[in-house]
Amino acid sequence: MKQLELNFDDNTPSFNEWLRETHSEQRKLGDKPYSVSEGAEVYKELVKSNFFNMQQNIWNDKNED
Numbered sequence: 209m210k211q212l213e214l215n216f217d218d219n220t221p222s223f224n225e226w227l228r229e230t231h232s233e234q235r236k237l238g239d240k241p242y243s244v245s246e247g248a249e250v251y252k253e254l255v256k257s258n259f260f261n262m263q264q265n266i267w268n269d270k271n272e273d
Contacts, residue, residue, distance in 0.1 A: 220260040223251050 221229070230250075231241040242250060254260065 218261060220255060223248065226251055226254075 227242070227244070227247045230247065234241045
């Protein structure tokens with residue numbers, strides 16, 4: 209049986225949290241919000257590239273309060 213690995217330094221938001229925040233930003237900028245399927249593809253690439261942990265962004269800042 210594979211052991212579950214916990215990483216408490218992981219800043220990756222849930223897909224729903226990320227999509228909600230992204231839609232909010234897109235509306236503020238007057239951009240067309242991602243569809244759920246478009247958002248899923250973008251989110252998958254961000255997770256794959258470790259974006260939420262490697263880049264300075266709002267997801268990193270949330271843990272500094």
